[in-house]
Amino acid sequence: MSERLVLAAGLALIITLVLSPFLIPVLRILKFGQNVRDDGPKRHLKKAGTPTMGGIIFLVGIIVSALLTAEQPTSLEMVTLVGITLGFGLIGFVDDFIKVVMHRSLGLRAYQKLIGQFSLAFALMWVSVHWLGRGTDVAIPFTSIHLELGWFYYVFVSLVIVLMANAVNLTDGLDGLAAGSTMFAGVAYVLIALLAAIHGVAVLANETDMAVFAAALVGGTLGFLRFNTYPARIFMGDTGSLALGGALASLAVLTKSELVFIVIGGLFAAEALSVIIQVISFQTTGKRIFRMSPLHHHFELVGWGEWKVVIVFWFVALICAIMGIIGYMPTLG
Numbered sequence: 001m002s003e004r005l006v007l008a009a010g011l012a013l014i015i016t017l018v019l020s021p022f023l024i025p026v027l028r029i030l031k032f033g034q035n036v037r038d039d040g041p042k043r044h045l046k047k048a049g050t051p052t053m054g055g056i057i058f059l060v061g062i063i064v065s066a067l068l069t070a071e072q073p074t075s076l077e078m079v080t081l082v083g084i085t086l087g088f089g090l091i092g093f094v095d096d097f098i099k100v101v102m103h104r105s106l107g108l109r110a111y112q113k114l115i116g117q118f119s120l121a122f123a124l125m126w127v128s129v130h131w132l133g134r135g136t137d138v139a140i141p142f143t144s145i146h147l148e149l150g151w152f153y154y155v156f157v158s159l160v161i162v163l164m165a166n167a168v169n170l171t172d173g174l175d176g177l178a179a180g181s182t183m184f185a186g187v188a189y190v191l192i193a194l195l196a197a198i199h200g201v202a203v204l205a206n207e208t209d210m211a212v213f214a215a216a217l218v219g220g221t222l223g224f225l226r227f228n229t230y231p232a233r234i235f236m237g238d239t240g241s242l243a244l245g246g247a248l249a250s251l252a253v254l255t256k257s258e259l260v261f262i263v264i265g266g267l268f269a270a271e272a273l274s275v276i277i278q279v280i281s282f283q284t285t286g287k288r289i290f291r292m293s294p295l296h297h298h299f300e301l302v303g304w305g306e307w308k309v310v311i312v313f314w315f316v317a318l319i320c321a322i323m324g325i326i327g328y329m330p331t332l333g
Contacts, residue, residue, distance in 0.1 A: 004069050004208075004212055004215075005211060005212060007069045008212045008216040010219060011068065011069060012062050012066075012217075012218075013219035015223070016058045016060075020224070023056070024054075027053065052096060052100060053236075053239045053240075054227070054240060055089060055236040055238075055244075056239055058220035058221060058240065059085070059239075061220040062213075062220035062247070065216040065220070066212055071208060071209055076127065078213065080124065080127050080254065081210065081250045084246050084250040085243050087120040087246060088243050088247075089239055089243030091113055092241065095242075107238075120246065121157070121161040121162055124249070124250055128253050132254070134254065134256055135256075138153070138256075139331035141260045141324070142327045144331065160258055160261065160262065161249040164248070164249055164261060164269070164272075165246055168241050168244050171294065172240070173294055174306055174313075175306065177310050177314075179224050180225055180229075180314045181268065181314060181317035182217070184321040187214075189251045190214040192251075193210040193255055214251055217248075224236065230310065249261065252264075256331075257331070260331070261324075263323055266316070266324075267316050271295050275294050277293075279293075
């Protein structure tokens, strides 16, 4: 098993490293360049025109690697993981295409993105509950308590999936931040999937192949960091960030770690929460809590360099991943 995990991560890493130098010039020629907000940190203005939609690169690496190294590449678990990841990535791709290629700054409207994301979330849960026997209970992190939610499971967990997927998207605001943070979350899900396999959390379980998928996720994001760390030569765009959010959400649902996902993705949750707090505060009082949201921009505006923000946030993501693993273990007993 360990050999397949190493192979999955290594193959995704190699594919991403090989594809990137070829695709970056192509995106430049096609003028698929990043638009930068005028109201953001001024140092970001120099990033305008950097090729975006680079998530296509690591998506190819992750999916090809996972399918080639999985023990059962056509298993329902693997098909679901790949399908949901591609589904979220497709929503991001359409959004990127409208903004970058068609030069419409708003991209997809919010309701259009949400309809697509909630549809994918319900499809994921339906497969998990009705075809894979995962059930409609949720485990409380750090305890052995499982709450049976019944039909409310679909409402609650769909909100978790959509919020956390968009939280990954919000985190993608600094060079390497989202890719590195997702890499740590992916490592956590390699271990969680293996633990789930050992303890048999489901009737029809191929958690070992889910560990392979998580390992490919780690390799793909690591390879992308070679070109995405400061100063970035390419950005992942919504194509990549929403796909990563969808991949992590799929792993969470299929390993019955829906609430643990919030712990593992604590950094993502904090980024999203900062936006929610900022909006509520400004609309109700006219005052801003943070200098700018999401949270990483606040620290930039108080004087931190971009690389310092990313390193500190990566460390937070690592701690969250470790806490998530610790929090998942009692749920198995």
